Amino acid sequence: GRPWKFFWLIPYPNWRLLFPNFKSPLVWDVFAISTYLTISTTFLFIGLIPDFAVLRDKETNPTRKRIYSILSLGWRNSDREWRHFAKAYLFLAAFSTPLVLSVHSVVSFDFAMALTPGWHASIFPPYFVAGAIFSGFAMVWTIAIPMRKWFKLEHYITLNHLDATAKVVLFTSMVVGCAYLIEFFIAWYSSVRPEQEFFWNRVFGQWWWAAWIMLLCNMALPMSLWSQKLRRNPAWLFILSLFINLGMWFERFVIVVPSLSHEFEPWQWGGYTPSWIDMAFLVGSFGWFFMWFLLFVKQMPVMAIMELKEIVTPRFKNAHGHGGHH
Template sequence: MGTIAQPVEGLRRPNIASADVQIPAVTDYEQVDREIIATLGFTKKWLLGLGVAVAAMLVGASAWIYQIYWGLGQAGYEPPVMWGVYIITFVFWVGIGHAGTLISAILYLFRAGFRTSIYRAAEAMTVFAVMTAGLFPIIHIGRPWKFFWLIPNPNWRLLWPNFKSPLVWDVFAISTYLTISTTFLYIGLIPDFAVLRDRETNPMRKRIYGILSLGWRNSDREWRHFAKAYLFLAAFSTPLVLSVHSVVSFDFAMSLVPGWHASIFPPYFVAGAIFSGFAMVWTIAIPMRKWFKLEHYITLNHLDATAKVVLFTSLVVGCAYMIEFFIAWYSGVRPEQEFFWYRVFGQWWWAAWIMLLCNMALPMSLWSQKLRRNPTWLWFLSIFINIGMWYERFVIVVPSLSHEFEPWQWGSYTPSWVDMSFLVGSFGWFFMWFLLFVKQMPVMAIMELKEIVVPKRKHAHDGGHH
């Protein structure tokens, strides 16, 4: 299902179109099986990484137990700032998830060749990022055992959630997104589980892969229905991914708070989500290609193509920042004007400038082809972008709440150690799942890689037709 476009010949510089990104060093199907399956072996480095991730996750888990025992007052909330690190981190992780669906669904519909090598890792990243994000509203409500009140369920008082509330839209959007992302990931994995089942020698693992592959046989009937189902899942996921972060942005934009009440929020949030998600793809994929010796699968052309997406989304996000300032000035609404001045020169000026530096200034380096093809620079840039995008959500949430209409309502906010433990724990939780994933399941789609490898032919130039 990947592109079948051939490499562009005759170009003096390797600035090839994203649809034509190929893997020329991979020559046959057996090589794909051999090299991707080889990534599944346990290593000491992997165990060490998993240990660090589990330790970080336990930090967050301990903080949660502590907060449940002592109450939500242990978080750094102080009126009027009653949304803090939990909501910031929720929006951050939902955003991270978006690149996975963009790569696996939207770029699939657009037949972008560079997606093939990275989409499986990005899809898994989506599932784990949304799993992480989904924890934060539950943590934020303070009494997590009451969470099910948000879900419409028949109860003896026949009470139902308010479907006009953006918070209920969020519940629907995030739970649908998690379900569909997981389904999409699993459906794509079924043929690959069959490959693992047929190559595995350990009887226990062979049995597990056999169950997971659902008895898949690679028959023409299976492929025919699989291709159609995959196409429709991609077609559904495309508007879904755009809707999810739009709905998340409504949590803010539906209120009258200065800095939040803006109609630009949905596209601004979606672009930011794709921007941060691609950065996280780099954070994961660049070490992965080196440690798993997959440089000939995730080539510099792949990184170059993703860098162009990051550059474009950085420009969109930067444009949105500027439009926010312009609209505040142009609206003539005094509290808006006052707030946007406060955003960059007030109490939280440093957060706003970190955001502008990391999200607007540093990505401009990607105009240079040399830097777009430099994995070390891209990895460091991805860390800056992740920091910048977390601070973007900080800048949206905290300064707005701390500086609303009435001066006597203005206040401050300092995250507590419980807040920061949850932040650390969220990274531990995310990377724990991802590290477990990469050693149990193929980190690249074997089936789709084979699709772009030229199959063996007995007679040269025979497409298989008389």
């Protein structure tokens, strides 16, 4: 509960003469998240190398030109470089995929390894992985759909792309919905009184409003994506993405707060009202994200050359008006 002490979890020789407990899932988190962060950052940077080279060649300001030269790692746009680049990029993509499974499974162990009612469940790892893909795609919509409109990228981010992502969101929504229902079934089937009381309390007790917002946003609204018309409607997908982001935030709330407020000892039961500090952390995290995101959009290309190189037709094909739409 004291995030500013995060360095207590990192295994290094220290003045406290303490070493982290490797049986704790919080320590596994440190390894999973630091690996994920390293690979994701490398993946992003490598994908940007050809773009940095173009910016370097076009830049007139000597300081900025120097920065772009360093970042582009001497890229000369040769055939050999592109070949190695494609292999490295594919390797990193393949390497990142299992990390998605490991990171979100380990994050779920933070809860699943505890004995708290509502947490102690073996379904958490696949449920968190599906939830991560689900909310991740929704966040991509939240960002990409307005940018597609403002920067006129409709020819690059097509309705077919949106349709394909909508199918992924629909599928992961059903997986997450299934996980919610299995949680109730397992609580009933276990015959563990505190567990049963907790789940009853979750939907009909003190925190009913949070649980129903979560179920509505994550299970009910995405069912609209069975309609092809809505899957290909950017305005609806953007609105739905905001609901899904809200629903996934409430999922975190429903997992953390009701479980801790309704543990085994009735004399420990209580409520929770966020303080202004809690709210400031929440608003500040949005500000932190959008600051970096908008700085990136301002300074870097939003569409990678590497992604477009294969779909943009060579100029000589269009000399006589042929081949423009292939």
